[in-house]
């Protein structure tokens with residue numbers, strides 16, 4: 001299912017909508033296409049326009065609240081792009097940096113994506129206790145980060161310049177932390 005990012009009139013990411021809904025908004029003149037898939041077009045009876053990847057509302061919509069994205073295992077895997085925080089290979093599991101047995105919680109800052117082998121090797125230990133180094137710095141994604149990640153944008157790469165601004169997705173790759181501190 002192709003999703004389109006929808007921006008407020010002031011370029012603030014709001015939500016994602018289905019391609020169908022995005023096309024309708026553009027056809028109804030409620031939104032303009034800001035970024036389209038190169039070479040892909042929507043063609044129907046009375047429609048021929050580039051497949052919108054990002055659309056922007058013509059009129060500003062007031063957003064009632066902006067809360068942090070709720071934590072989820074799937075969310076952690078998406079945030080970390082399914083890359084193991086220890087070895088960089090494909091991750092299918094979520095590791096608690098401070099294990100739950102030592103009081104670590106299900107939070108964005110205490111969890112990272114990990115491959116099954118590293119998760120098993122680390123077991124109920126902190127990275128320092130296990131002698132393992134985290135190569136990423138976990139962060140709590142804003143709803144906007146979550147949307148951009150869901151759309152497949154990485155570290156601003158592939159984003160038009162106006163969207164790759166502070167407040168956009170936080171780089172996932174960070175300098176390696178020492179194994180023990």
Ligand SMILES: [Zn+2]
Pocket residue numbers: 084085086087088089114115116117118119
């Ligand atoms: Zn690994």
